[in-house]
Amino acid sequence: MMYRKIAITGLLALMAYSNCAISGESRTVKAGKKLYNQNCTFCHQADAIGKVGFAPSLTNEEFLGTASDKFIMGTIRDGRPGTGMPPFAHLGRKQVKSIIAYLRTFSKLPNRSAAINAQPRAYGNARLGKLWFDDICSTCHGVNGDGYAAGGTGTAIGKAGFLNKASDGFIRETIKKGRSNTRMLGFSGPTALxxxxxxxxxxxxxYLRQLAK
Ligand code: HEC
Ligand code: HEC
Known part of the structure; x- marks a missing residue:
């Protein structure tokens, strides 16, 4: 009997110990989930799956694989003026970080943001870009990239709130690969739209860079 009691106590101690080792991380994620549910669910929905024409998904695998913490952090802090995304500077850095830690638990792909943000700047012809944009992108992103305000299902990619935080590599990668399970399909390769x-x-x-000027 005595032996069994000791064995159980030992097991409980071991469990308490291993719990301790992960609690720093899981406490942050837990706090982030709570903050997310309090501040963001109304628009971005449960598990941040997004709502068509209302708020984008924040747990989409391509989004999480291409967006840096800095991009997400800055977007949450400053919001996107002229869109439905309000600023959350009042939450403070630590709380916003915990929200990001929570969102990152949905990641399925490795985060490639460092390499993507280091890609060369886009070099091209804005006039031709406008023709493509008006022809293909404006249906969803609105004329001038005004986003949902224009009645489309895509975000306001012609506005400074997005453009000032997104690198050319981030925009390029998103156009090429798209975002699975959203209306944003990839535009590169034979299976592309x-x-x-x-x-x-x-x-x-x-062309988009010119819109923000
Ligand atoms: C059929 C609709 C549709 C078309 C056409 C479309 N998009 Fe999108 N795009 C979306 C949606 C929807 C999202 C956001 C995904 C979400 O809601 O979770 C998005 C997201 C993006 C993003 C990321 C924006 C952000 O807020 O992070 C970029 C950049 C983008 N699209 C560029 C383009 C470009 C350039 C074109 C034209 C070549 C294009 N899209 C065509 C629907 C579309
Ligand atoms: C009142 C509605 C609303 C609330 C509340 C809200 N958002 Fe948003 N959010 C939006 C909209 C709308 C957009 C897209 C804006 C645009 O068109 O560019 C957005 C965009 C974003 C983006 C950019 C996603 C991308 O694809 O580039 C992030 C990150 C984000 N929100 C995080 C949050 C977080 C975290 C919270 C809670 C702290 C939050 N949002 C609360 C409406 C909201």
Whole structure:
């Protein structure tokens, strides 16, 4: 009997110990989930799956694989002026970080943001980019990239709130690969909605950059 009691106590101690080792991380994630549910669910929905034409998914695998913490952090802090995304500077850095830690638990792909943000700047022809944009992208992202305000299902990619935080690499990667399970399909390769060349994609990025000026 005595032996069994000791064995159980030992097991409980071991469990308490291993719990301790992960609690720093899980406490942050837990806090982030709570903050997310309090501040973000209304628009971005449970598990941040997004709502068509209302708020984008924040747990989409391509989004989490391409967006840096800095991009997500800055977007949450400053919001996106002229869109439905309000600023959350009042939450403070630590709380916003915990929200990001929670969102990152949905990651399925390795985060490639460092390499993506280090890609060369887009170089191209804004006039041609506008033709592509008006033809293909404006249906969802609105004329001038005004986003949901224009009645589309895509975000406001022509506004400074997005453009000032997104690198050319981030925009390029998103256009090429798209975001699975959203209306944003990839535009590169034979299975793409329209098979745009690298040059055409850069033309579009150069056009978008002009819109924010
Ligand atoms: C059929 C609709 C549709 C079309 C066409 C479309 N998009 Fe999108 N795009 C979306 C949606 C929807 C999202 C956001 C995904 C979500 O809701 O979770 C998005 C997201 C993006 C993003 C990321 C924006 C952000 O806020 O992080 C970029 C960049 C983008 N699209 C560029 C383009 C470009 C350039 C074109 C044209 C070549 C294009 N899209 C065509 C629907 C579309
Ligand atoms: C009142 C609605 C609303 C609330 C509340 C809200 N958002 Fe948003 N959020 C939006 C909209 C709308 C957009 C897209 C804006 C645009 O068109 O560019 C967005 C965009 C974003 C983006 C950029 C995603 C991308 O694809 O680039 C992030 C990150 C984000 N929100 C995080 C949050 C977090 C975290 C919270 C809670 C702290 C939050 N949002 C609360 C409406 C909201």
């Amino acid at each position: 329209a098979n745009l060349t690298d040059r055409e994609i850069d033309d579009i990025i150069v």
